[in-house]
Amino acid sequence: MSTIDWNNLKFSYFQTKCYVQYTYKDGKWSDCEYVEEPYLKMHVASTCLHYGQAAFEGLKAYRGEDGQVRVFRPEENAKRLQRSAERLCMEPVPTEVFLDAVDKVLQSNIDFLPPYGYGASMYMRPLLIGTGARMGVQPSDEYTFILLVVPVGSYYKGGLQSVPALVMEDYDRAAPMGTGNVKAAGNYATGMLPGIMANDQGYPINLYLDAKEHKYIDEFGTSNFVGIKGDSYITPNSAAVLPSITNMSLMTLAEEMGMTVEKRNVNFDEITDLDGIAACGTAVVVTPISHIDKAGKTYKPAKEGIHSRFQDLYTRMQEIQLGQCDDKYNWCHIVAT
Ligand SMILES: Cc1ncc(COP(=O)(O)O)c(C=O)c1O
Structure with missing residues (x-):
C-alpha cells in the first residue's frame, strides 16, 4: 500500500x-x-x-x-x-x-x-x-x-495565480546564434546566478531580453513568453529561445478558440500595450505575470487581473492531459499498464 x-x-x-x-x-x-x-x-x-x-x-x-x-x-x-x-x-x-x-x-x-x-x-x-x-x-x-x-505536486492549489517577474539587465541567456534553442545543460548552469538574484529580490521568475539589442523579449528563465492582445496570441519568434512544447500546443488551442497566433519580434515596451502576459512551460502550463520590473520601473499589461484567455487555455490543456475530452490532435501517448 x-x-x-x-x-x-x-x-x-x-x-x-x-x-x-x-x-x-x-x-x-x-x-x-x-x-x-x-x-x-x-x-x-x-x-x-x-x-x-x-x-x-x-x-x-x-x-x-x-x-x-x-x-x-x-x-x-x-x-x-x-x-x-x-x-x-x-x-x-x-x-x-x-x-x-x-x-x-x-x-x-x-x-x-x-x-x-x-x-x-x-x-x-x-x-x-x-x-x-x-x-x-x-x-x-x-x-x-x-x-x-x-x-x-500541483503548482496551483486554488486556481491560477499571477507572479511578478524581473528583467536581469546585466545578464543574457543566449546569444543570437548560440545554444538557447536547445536544452543544453550548460544553459541552465549560467542561468542559476540571475535566477537566484531575481528570487532574492522577491521575483519567482526572470525575463531575458535579446542579447544583441536588449530591446526585444526572448523568454523567461525556464519558460516561454506569451502575450494576449484582443484576439491575438503573441509570442516571440527569436532564434535564441527554446521551442516550448507547451507553447506550441497552446498556439494550436488558441487558434482552435478563434484567436490569431502572431509569432514575431516583441518589443519590451509593448508590454503595457498587451492585455495580459504569461509564462508557459511543462512545469505549470501557464503562469500569468502581474507585472515586469526593469531598471526600477514597473511595466504592467493594460488589463488588471488574470486574462480569461489564460484560464481558458489552461483548462483546455488540463482536460486533454487528464483525458476529460477528445484528444483530437493525438497528443497523448497512452502507456499500457
Ligand atoms: C528555457 C526554457 N524555455 C521554455 C521551456 C518550456 O518548454 P516546454 O513547454 O517544452 O516545457 C523550458 C522548459 O523546458 C525551458 O527550460
Missing part, C-alpha cells in the same frame, strides 16, 4: 523504484537496463563532466479520470533531445528508444504515479550525457541516456 502523501508533493527529488538507462557504445544502443541505486558510475574523464556534453528534457505523465496513464507529446521531447544532441555533437537517441524508456520507466514505477484527483503528476527527466573518456575537447565515443521520474 502506498504511503505517499499525494497532497503534499513538491517539485523536488523523490526516490522511486528505479530509473532506466541505455548506453551507446560501438555504434549501437544497448537494451534497457533498470537501475535501482540513485548513483552513476562513470569514467573520470567523461566529456559530460569536463566539457558539458549534456542535454536534458522535461515532460509529464498524468493518471486520467478514466484510469489511463497519459504522457503529453513525448515524441516532441524526443525530437527536441535529438536537436540538442546534434548541436552538442552527441549521439541522438532514436525516438523508438526514447518511447521505450517512457513506457518502461512508468510501468516499473507505477506505484509512484499520483492518482487522479490530486492535481499531481509524474515528472519525467530524460538525460543524455557523454560518458566516454577524452582529454582533448572532442566529442565522446560513448553516451548514456537515462530517464528518471519523480512524482510532483
Whole structure:
C-alpha cells in the first residue's frame, strides 16, 4: 500500500523504484537496463563532466479520470533531445528508444504515479550525457541516456495565480546564434546566478531580453513568453529561445478558440500595450505575470487581473492531459499498464 502523501508533493527529488538507462557504445544502443541505486558510475574523464556534453528534457505523465496513464507529446521531447544532441555533437537517441524508456520507466514505477484527483503528476527527466573518456575537447565515443521520474505536486492549489517577474539587465541567456534553442545543460548552469538574484529580490521568475539589442523579449528563465492582445496570441519568434512544447500546443488551442497566433519580434515596451502576459512551460502550463520590473520601473499589461484567455487555455490543456475530452490532435501517448 502506498504511503505517499499525494497532497503534499513538491517539485523536488523523490526516490522511486528505479530509473532506466541505455548506453551507446560501438555504434549501437544497448537494451534497457533498470537501475535501482540513485548513483552513476562513470569514467573520470567523461566529456559530460569536463566539457558539458549534456542535454536534458522535461515532460509529464498524468493518471486520467478514466484510469489511463497519459504522457503529453513525448515524441516532441524526443525530437527536441535529438536537436540538442546534434548541436552538442552527441549521439541522438532514436525516438523508438526514447518511447521505450517512457513506457518502461512508468510501468516499473507505477506505484509512484499520483492518482487522479490530486492535481499531481509524474515528472519525467530524460538525460543524455557523454560518458566516454577524452582529454582533448572532442566529442565522446560513448553516451548514456537515462530517464528518471519523480512524482510532483500541483503548482496551483486554488486556481491560477499571477507572479511578478524581473528583467536581469546585466545578464543574457543566449546569444543570437548560440545554444538557447536547445536544452543544453550548460544553459541552465549560467542561468542559476540571475535566477537566484531575481528570487532574492522577491521575483519567482526572470525575463531575458535579446542579447544583441536588449530591446526585444526572448523568454523567461525556464519558460516561454506569451502575450494576449484582443484576439491575438503573441509570442516571440527569436532564434535564441527554446521551442516550448507547451507553447506550441497552446498556439494550436488558441487558434482552435478563434484567436490569431502572431509569432514575431516583441518589443519590451509593448508590454503595457498587451492585455495580459504569461509564462508557459511543462512545469505549470501557464503562469500569468502581474507585472515586469526593469531598471526600477514597473511595466504592467493594460488589463488588471488574470486574462480569461489564460484560464481558458489552461483548462483546455488540463482536460486533454487528464483525458476529460477528445484528444483530437493525438497528443497523448497512452502507456499500457
Ligand atoms: C528555457 C526554457 N524555455 C521554455 C521551456 C518550456 O518548454 P516546454 O513547454 O517544452 O516545457 C523550458 C522548459 O523546458 C525551458 O527550460
